[in-house]
Amino acid sequence: MRLVPFFLPFAGCPGRCVFCDQRAQTGQGAAAPDAALPELESRLAGARGPFGLGFFGGTFTGVPVPWQDRFLETAARFRRAGDLVHLRVSTRPDRVDMETLSRLRRHGVDMVELGVQTFDSGVLERCGRGYEGEVAMRACAMVREAGLELGIQLLPGLPGHDAALWREDVERALSLQPDAVRIYPCVVMAGTGLADMHAAGEYAPWSLEDAVSECGHALLRFWERGVHVIRLGLAGEPDMLARLVAGPWHPAFGNMVRSLALRLFLEQRLLSAGGRLARISVPDRLSGEFWGHGRANAPALAGLGIVKDRVTFWPEPEFEAELEE
Numbered sequence: 001m002r003l004v005p006f007f008l009p010f011a012g013c014p015g016r017c018v019f020c021d022q023r024a025q026t027g028q029g030a031a032a033p034d035a036a037l038p039e040l041e042s043r044l045a046g047a048r049g050p051f052g053l054g055f056f057g058g059t060f061t062g063v064p065v066p067w068q069d070r071f072l073e074t075a076a077r078f079r080r081a082g083d084l085v086h087l088r089v090s091t092r093p094d095r096v097d098m099e100t101l102s103r104l105r106r107h108g109v110d111m112v113e114l115g116v117q118t119f120d121s122g123v124l125e126r127c128g129r130g131y132e133g134e135v136a137m138r139a140c141a142m143v144r145e146a147g148l149e150l151g152i153q154l155l156p157g158l159p160g161h162d163a164a165l166w167r168e169d170v171e172r173a174l175s176l177q178p179d180a181v182r183i184y185p186c187v188v189m190a191g192t193g194l195a196d197m198h199a200a201g202e203y204a205p206w207s208l209e210d211a212v213s214e215c216g217h218a219l220l221r222f223w224e225r226g227v228h229v230i231r232l233g234l235a236g237e238p239d240m241l242a243r244l245v246a247g248p249w250h251p252a253f254g255n256m257v258r259s260l261a262l263r264l265f266l267e268q269r270l271l272s273a274g275g276r277l278a279r280i281s282v283p284d285r286l287s288g289e290f291w292g293h294g295r296a297n298a299p300a301l302a303g304l305g306i307v308k309d310r311v312t313f314w315p316e317p318e319f320e321a322e323l324e325e
Contacts, residue, residue, distance in 0.1 A: 001086060003052045005041055008033075012062025012095070018127050019158065019186055021243060033067040040074055049083025054113075054235045061100050074109035076233035079108055082177040084109050088151065092246040094131040103147035111179065112143045113151030118161055119172045126159040128193070140176040151230075156214060157186035157206040157248070159197065163214050171219045174225050180224055182231040183257075185211040187247030195245050211248035216260030221289030223261065232257050244257040252293045259292040263300055272322060276305035 010217060012035070036218060044053070044094070053075055060068065075271050078084040088111035089104065098114065104112065118124060119133040143150045151174050157168045188198045188205055197203035206214070215232060233253035234240060250256065282290055290311070291297050301307070305324065314320075 001050060001052050003054055004043060004047050005054050005056050006036075007057035008036060008055060008060070008063070009057040011036075011058030012091075013059045013127065014062060014092075014095075014130065016193075017129060018197065019044065019155065019189075019190050021189040021240075022179070029134055033063065033070075034128075035060070037070060037074065040071060042076070044078045044084065045080075047083060050085040051083060052086030052088065052110075053078075054087075055085055055089045056113075057090070058093045058117075059095050059243070061095045062090040063106075066101075069107065070151060072104070076108050088113055090115060090147075090151075090153070092129075093136040093286060094129075094259065096139050096142060098142055098146060101142060105148055109148065111149035111151050113153055113180070114139055114143065115153045116140070116173070117153065117155040118165065118169050119157060120161065120165050120169065123158050123161045123165065134257040137176070140178070144177070150176065150212055151180040151182070152176065152178045153182045153184065155184050156185050156218075157211060159194070159203050161186075163210070166218070167216055169222055170181045174221060174227065177225075178227055180228045180230045183215055183218065183229060184231070184234055185248045185253075187234065187249050189240070190243040190245050198246060205247035208220065208248040208253075212253070212256045212260060212264065216264065219257055219261040220264050223265070255289060256293045256296070257288040257295055262286060262289050263297045266301070266306070267304065270304050270321070276324045277310060278322045278324045279310045279312070280306060280322075281314045281316070283317055283319065284313050285316055285317075287313045 019127060055071065063071075072087075074085055075084060079087065084284060087102060087109050089109055090113040093114050096114070101112065114136065116136045116139075117127065117129070119136050120136075121132040124131065124136075140150055140152065154169060154173065156169070186194075188194050188203075194203060198205070219229055219232070231254075234249060236249075236251055290313075295303075
């Protein structure tokens, strides 16, 4: 399903987190609700279905309720016309309760994406989030209780966030059975609190190598549990790239992570089978990730017997492999 994002940068946010620069990340400045509503009408009128609509960039449930209702009622009109088939909103864990979630569901919202970032209370405190990890866990559970689909947004590499804490975050997220996950490794943007910390030597972002490795292992865990990871890394908006100071951003980040997860998957399956590969048929949809960015997977795959003349890409959805006798 094609998702049409509608950004409300900083709208409803109780403050500004140290890592956040919505203008750079979305390519849009803050807009008052009365100015954003006509833009929403225009975007929806020009969209052709079936498509989904997502409200992103701020704290949707922090926007005054009458304005929330007007945005959702506008979406509902287009849904009744048949092209709009899915509706989601993004918000903070400390800005949801059962009454709010029930109201969203009555207005036709299908999914609530929670900007969890991390479940670790110490990291949340250092980022100025204003709540503890247990609040995020409860918020995720409430979304489920309300009968809504759950999306979880994670931000590995925040101040004080190491690989061990990231792996705990992945397991906690899995325990909540989300329908979708977004993973945005933390980068340093000019003009943020994080940029000040970085300049003072108080914060060092993860390296690209570490971010790819940790996110690749996490992606495989989500795949194993059937969780759809719908985003890996920030989009390369021109404003974002102009303000990027440091951190593990790469235009092919998603490809690099998926390639690593795919290689790990193959290693697990083939090593457990106890042999070298004679031939393998790989789904066409994985052809862009199979060998890895810059053929990064090729040496490791060769160690399993997976070399070019033993690989065929085919239209079937599953792998088919034959081991050497």
